[in-house]
Amino acid sequence: MxxxxxxxxxxxxxxxxxxxxxxxxxxxxxxxxxxxxxxxxxxxxxxxxxxxxxxxxxxxxxxxxxxxxxxxxxxxxxxxxxxxxxxxxxxxxxxxxxxxxxxxxxxxxxxxxxxxxxxxxxxxxxxxxxxxxxxxxxxxxxxxxxxxxxxxxxxxxxxxxxxxxxxxxxxxxxxxxxxxxxxxxxxxxxxxxxxxxxxxxxxxxxxxxxxxxxxxxxxxxxxxxxxxxxxxxxxxxxxxxxFGRYYPIVDEYRMEDAEVAVLVMGSTGGTGKVAVDRMRKKGKKVGLVRCRVYRPFPRERMLKAITKVKVLGIMDRADTLSTLGGHLYNDCRSILYESEARPLLKNYIYGLGGRDISIEEIETVFEQLLEIKERGRVDKEIVYYGVRGE
Amino acid sequence: MVLLEIRWHGRGGQGAKTAALLFADAAVETGKYIQAFPEYGPERMGAPVFAFNRLSDEPILQHCGIKNPDIVVVLDSTLMETIDVTEGLKEDGILLVNTQKTSKEIREQLKIKSEKTRIYVVDASKIAKEILKMDIPNTPMLGALIKVSKLLEFEPMLESVRKRLEHKFPNRPDVVENNIKAIIRAYEEVKE
Incomplete structure (x- = not known):
């Protein structure tokens, strides 16, 4: 029904x-x-x-x-x-x-x-x-x-x-x-x-x-x-x-030939997918990974997904208040330690307290990730995105 | 149909959220993909509130706020004195206002220059007060919206609203019937 x-x-x-x-x-x-x-x-x-x-x-x-x-x-x-x-x-x-x-x-x-x-x-x-x-x-x-x-x-x-x-x-x-x-x-x-x-x-x-x-x-x-x-x-x-509806452990969206991607959790997954579609229309090879099962952490599947790209923007909707950035960022840095393929990582802490995250803002994240790919390095690993004073 | 976005303006207690939910419910029954969501601030009776709809023939993935609606519905015309209800409204969009004024007067009041922006008016408060015996203009405005947006067929929408209201007021068939009457009347009375 x-x-x-x-x-x-x-x-x-x-x-x-x-x-x-x-x-x-x-x-x-x-x-x-x-x-x-x-x-x-x-x-x-x-x-x-x-x-x-x-x-x-x-x-x-x-x-x-x-x-x-x-x-x-x-x-x-x-x-x-x-x-x-x-x-x-x-x-x-x-x-x-x-x-x-x-x-x-x-x-x-x-x-x-x-x-x-x-x-x-x-x-x-x-x-x-x-x-x-x-x-x-x-x-x-x-x-x-x-x-x-x-x-x-x-x-x-x-x-x-x-x-x-x-x-x-x-x-x-x-x-x-x-x-x-x-x-x-x-x-x-x-x-x-x-x-x-x-x-x-x-x-x-x-x-x-x-x-x-x-x-x-x-x-x-x-x-x-x-x-x-x-x-x-x-x-x-x-x-x-x-029942006909299949779910993944790690949700990958247009990752096959993606050069940069964002990693998100929750409802931002959907907003991010629309941003991916818009970027793809402009000819930009971007993708999205959504962590659906967060605990236990899907180490192998996550590695397989995120090592497809050269630059990964990890969007965390919380901070660990530890100087180390967000939770997903820390998890991904940890699993990448032994990995031969290691994308450049940038952590975007966003949306705290319900601050809206728009399609355009995620498109801007993609633009920044593409710039990082061109430059080959990340200047600032952890940024607070969509907050006054940054 | 491409993605269509609606913003409802009301005051806490006027039923902006309920109207958005009823609209979504009716649209789903006709096979559309929908979203309906309120914007919760520090909500109090009488304070300005927003509610939103998205409508499409395709699955809707985004979960962000709506900045450039195709349609704006204003449940309380006094809001227009303090809030720019046309903010972000697409130039060829629709503004639907619950008011005693004419659409020409609203156009002048809000200084809407583009002829592409269509303005519709209906005295939904009068309808609500006469039929529902209180100034809850949300259901009549829903009827007016169906008329001016041409998005949904009227009869299936009425049936859907009836079902939802029967669920909400299981022991008040009078409330259900009067709301349906108010919707029909606003559907008939709304004008450009």
């Missing part, structure tokens, strides 16, 4: 069709609508979910953790400060290997207080052991939310699916919904290998784990993350074979 949906509506529809056993949440702009719509599905009897309106995000994720440990299929949604307040529990969820799916609407972290999009919230949770998948538009947000359930339950790690706050969360687009009965059919039931409620096979979860075994358990968790990419790929292929 083809409908018009905002990113939030699309994610709520996905949750309705998934019909999780438990949803525990606390509202926060711009993610509120997701759980607001979902609460109405609960009230209208469209889902059989046990809905827990918690008194904070910390409590919401705690309730999710308890329910997931009991074997339930569990989901929640939040943004920015909400995710920050969950921070302690994020590590508990991943450490306990609980396949919770979190719809995250990317919003700038305070202070200064701001409700609009940047990626500082999810990227501040980068090392929490959650998979992170950044989506470009409402359709992808809907599809990925459904896929995330399957991915999480197979890997036994929690998954964050993100949309860009307001730009996608409150932006309405054409979305093709899957038939209601097909989603649970494709997902099947969660089959937890161990659950707290299995009294015949009692287990302990979240226990004290000191010098004797903590390291082994952590090592297993790291291994789960190391092995996640093939699972994601398999689920994406299965989803595509079943």
């Amino acid at each position: 083809i409908v018009a949906r905002t990113g939030n509506e699309a994610m709520a529809e996905a949750m309705r069709q998934i019909n999780p056993d438990v949803v525990a949440a606390y509202p926060i702009t711009p993610a509120t609508e997701i759980v607001q719509h979902f609460a109405s599905y609960v009230a209208d009897g469209l889902v059989t979910t046990e809905y827990v309106p918690a008194e904070s995000e910390h409590s919401a994720l705690s309730a999710c953790i308890g329910a997931a440990a009991a074997g339930a299929r569990v989901m929640t949604a939040t943004a920015a400060q909400g995710l920050a307040l969950m921070h302690e529990m994020l590590f508990i969820a991943s450490g306990m290997r609980l396949p919770i799916v979190l719809c995250l609407v990317n919003r700038a972290l305070s202070s200064p207080i701001n409700i609009h999009c940047d990626h500082s919230d999810s990227l501040a949770s980068r090392d929490s052991g959650w998979l992170q998948i950044f989506t470009e538009n409402p359709q992808e947000a809907y599809d990925t939310t459904i896929m995330a359930v399957k991915i999480a339950e197979e890997i036994l790690l929690p998954v964050m699916v993100t949309t860009d706050g307001f730009i996608i969360s409150h932006g309405m687009e054409r979305v093709e919904l899957i038939d209601d009965d097909k989603v649970p059919e494709w997902l099947g039931e969660r089959k937890a290998p161990y659950t707290l409620l299995d009294v015949d096979n009692p287990i302990t979860i979240g226990m004290l784990d000191l010098q004797d075994y903590y390291f082994e358990h952590k090592r297993q968790e790291i291994e789960a993350m190391n092995n996640a990419l093939p699972v994601i790929e398999k689920v994406q292929k299965d989803f595509g074979d079943t």
